């Protein structure tokens with residue numbers, strides 16, 4: 001029988017239909033022929049109207065048109081753009097606000113072009129789930145349109161490398177055990193000590209009556225913890241209020257800024273042998289030297305090899321783990337992957353958590369009642385300054401959990417994980433995507449999509465108790481992405497903020513210093529509040545326990 005995609009007569013082809021098969025068999029068969037990603041959305045019709053059973057389809061004397069979720073096949077819509085420049089000025093300098101406007105104008109799947117770089121974006125969780133599932137249709141392949149292209153690094157395996165590589169497979173076997181729930185539990189005392197060591201600086205700033213830039217200090221705090229746990233390095237970020245971030249931290253932070261700057265332009269720009277692209281290459285070389293030195297220090301301690309899972313629980317940090325962990329064939333993480341993978345895990349670890357910590361403090365000084373409710377929960381759970389935090393303590397703080405979830409919904413730091421189409425394909429909604437197209441599930445816009453969330457602009461941690469949120473689409477809330485290439489450090493990140501925030505909140509009352517608009521840096525790889533200043537006032541009084 002002849003089938004064609006509604007909206008594209010030229011797609012017509014003969015398909016043999018089993019008259020005794022089911023309609024879902026036929027949907028699967030047709031989807032396979034036309035590279036339609038979700039067979040369930042396939043519908044059939046002829047000029048008389050929709051055809052919903054096999055008999056009607058088999059007895060049709062006319063070619064049968066195929067719809068996807070009730071739509072004809074279509075190209076992704078988007079703004080037309082200027083010659084050469086494309087939509088650059090329609091997206092920057094406020095890509096969050098402008099992408100929101102474009103979704104409202106063009107629908108849940110859009111195409112933009114910035115100085116030659118073509119990007120597809122979606123705020124639809126059904127499309128996001130398809131894009132993130134490493135499958136016959138999509139994979140993480142960092143081609144020239146991919147936002148990580150300027151810092152692509154195949155040898156790192158994780159984050160900056162393609163899925164279809166030996167380096168990713170090896171790094172993805174060795175790193176996750178060191179970041180799983182059990183391993184992270186064993187890092188809890190280090191996390192606690194890290195924040196306690198920072199108190200002398202916040203105390204001093206309080207005594208001097210000084211406000212401080214939240215992101216700057218959370219960057220120092222987040223990287224202090226990740227430095228100790230991933231690299232076994234003490235960056236001494238809290239030796240004084242004015243201690244400068246370590247060279248390694250400055251390099252990673254600058255590289256992310258340069259990457260976003262370079263990735264927002266076409267591929268030609270990344271190849272320039274001078275200016276920001278060359279600076280980025282120099283920074284990458286220097287970083288390798290620094291991490292190499294840290295690995296040499298760990299190797300000289302002479303600790304013995306251990307199977308993966310045991311190493312994760314015994315190692316004093318991830319460098320120590322990575323040089324001792326041995327798989328069941330006696331193999332180790334190869335030396336080349338070791339350096340690169342640890343650089344990437346360090347960078348992925350602190351830039352994200354320091355942005356999240358900053359937004360968590362933003363919420364304390366912005367949304368009424370949050371500080372009081374979080375503190376009351378600590379008091380009621382019997383937490384005080386002597387509490388030794390671990391997963392059992394933090395699991396007993398449900399409001400803290402909802403507060404963090406709502407912050408990650410409303411103010412998610414990462415926003416542009418991208419995947420690449422392996423072939424020409426058709427997405428839910430009928431959107432046609434060519435092979436090698438880069439599609440970004442826009443996390444901020446999914447998390448703030450009014451079709452999924454009631455009053456998305458309202459910060460309301462209690463929404464997490466509602467049936468609507470409990471029954472949400474599985475990809476409606478994906479702060480760490482989803483699928484095989486999702487974050488491997490999410491246990492670490494959540495454990496860290498669940499220790500840092502209560503410790504800080506117990507000791508200090510946070511007060512916003514100024515009331516102006518908070519700005520984010522559109523040229524940074526992550527969303528962080530740039531100009532948030534607070535005072536942390538040492539508490540002298542705590543509320544009594546709530547009446548039972």
Ligand code: HEM
Pocket residue numbers: 157158159160172179226230344345346348349350352353356413414416417418479480481484485486487488489490492493
């Ligand atoms: C709030 C904190 C964090 C957020 C929001 C976050 C978010 C993400 C996201 C969205 C991805 C997917 C990136 C992509 O698809 O291109 C990712 C991947 C990754 N994250 Fe995280 N992350 C966080 C913390 C951490 C921490 C603490 C570590 C390590 C200590 C870490 C290590 C990684 C690594 C290694 C990958 C790459 C995995 C792979 O390539 O297979 N992340 N993260």
